[in-house]
Amino acid sequence: MKNNENVPEIDSLLDKYKRGNVLVKECPSRRVLQSVTSRWGVLVLFRLRKGTHRFSELRRQITGVSEKMLSQTLQVLENNGFVLRIAHPVIPPHVEYQLTPNGQEVAMRVEELVVWIELNLESILSDQKELND
Amino acid sequence: MKNNENVPEIDSLLDKYKRGNVLVKECPSRRVLQSVTSRWGVLVLFRLRKGTHRFSELRRQITGVSEKMLSQTLQVLENNGFVLRIAHPVIPPHVEYQLTPNGQEVAMRVEELVVWIELNLESILSDQKELND
DNA sequence: CAGTATCCTCATTGATACTG
DNA sequence: CAGTATCAATGAGGATACTG
Numbered sequence: 001m002k003n004n005e006n007v008p009e010i011d012s013l014l015d016k017y018k019r020g021n022v023l024v025k026e027c028p029s030r031r032v033l034q035s036v037t038s039r040w041g042v043l044v045l046f047r048l049r050k051g052t053h054r055f056s057e058l059r060r061q062i063t064g065v066s067e068k069m070l071s072q073t074l075q076v077l078e079n080n081g082f083v084l085r086i087a088h089p090v091i092p093p094h095v096e097y098q099l100t101p102n103g104q105e106v107a108m109r110v111e112e113l114v115v116w117i118e119l120n121l122e123s124i125l126s127d128q129k130e131l132n133d
Numbered sequence: 134m135k136n137n138e139n140v141p142e143i144d145s146l147l148d149k150y151k152r153g154n155v156l157v158k159e160c161p162s163r164r165v166l167q168s169v170t171s172r173w174g175v176l177v178l179f180r181l182r183k184g185t186h187r188f189s190e191l192r193r194q195i196t197g198v199s200e201k202m203l204s205q206t207l208q209v210l211e212n213n214g215f216v217l218r219i220a221h222p223v224i225p226p227h228v229e230y231q232l233t234p235n236g237q238e239v240a241m242r243v244e245e246l247v248v249w250i251e252l253n254l255e256s257i258l259s260d261q262k263e264l265n266d
Numbered sequence: 267c268a269g270t271a272t273c274c275t276c277a278t279t280g281a282t283a284c285t286g
Numbered sequence: 287c288a289g290t291a292t293c294a295a296t297g298a299g300g301a302t303a304c305t306g
Contacts, residue, residue, distance in 0.1 A: 019255075021251065022175075022250070023176060023179075028254060029250050032250050033246075037170035038298095039167065039298085039299090042155075042170055054267085054268085055268055056267065063156060063157050066299070066300055068269095068299075069300080070269095072299095078262070080257060080260070080261055081257060087268090090267095092268080093269075093306080094267070094268085102253065102256065102257060105249060106250070109249055110246060113166075113246065116239065117153075117155070117166055117169070117239070118162050121152060121161060121162050121165070124165055124214060125161060128212060128213055128214055129211070129212045129214075172278090172279090188287075189288075200290090201289090201290085204288080205278095205279095220288090223287095224286085227287070228287080228289085
């Protein structure tokens, strides 16, 4: 470590390089990207674009998701500041989830990707190669 | 099964519902979406937007990806018709990867998502909740 | 209703070594 | 160079039961 010169400019360059570059393993942006593009993350963001939803609504609308995965996914998105969790202090519990401003921004872009795929599914499927055994 | 009337309209409705709806578990579009938003899939698509690249180039540029995962990811994207693989019959081997027209379309949308995250990283990080132990 | 806790499985991933 | 093959480890994910 001592024979490695600690040149300020290099540190600064490295920081800049790492700040917003998903191609760099250590860059935080890659973590954020993964939370957004995670298996259930995409679908939750996509669904919340339509507006506020309760836990059980999301659970029913996103076919195949388990309670555990949904709750976990929502927590990650909440921790990243994309989803807002609003718990009404009533019995039985009533919790609503909605997008934050940043959440709106990413969800908008996620939606464009999703919608393109949905609309072009036939074209995509016809291009797919057969995977025999 | 016999007491379940096979009404054509219902079948047709079901088909339409399943055709391009990622929220439905059985819908092929969800598989396609996952291949695109997979851990390394996003990064490969993002990188290939810049143009054709060789295997080893991608391997070096996408920090942290293993040979196995890169090759696997490229195969999936190729099978879905998003990536074109061009192998030049020379020794040593020379293989290039580029986007297909459909690949360009998805990659464009992936890029918008990625770039937004990169540009807004600071805002996102400042919103993040602390996850102590 | 909206979760959490626990246990368990198997798919994804990585390290290493080898090949046309 | 551009992979494949093999094995080992991690963690994503599911089933079930329980709780404020």
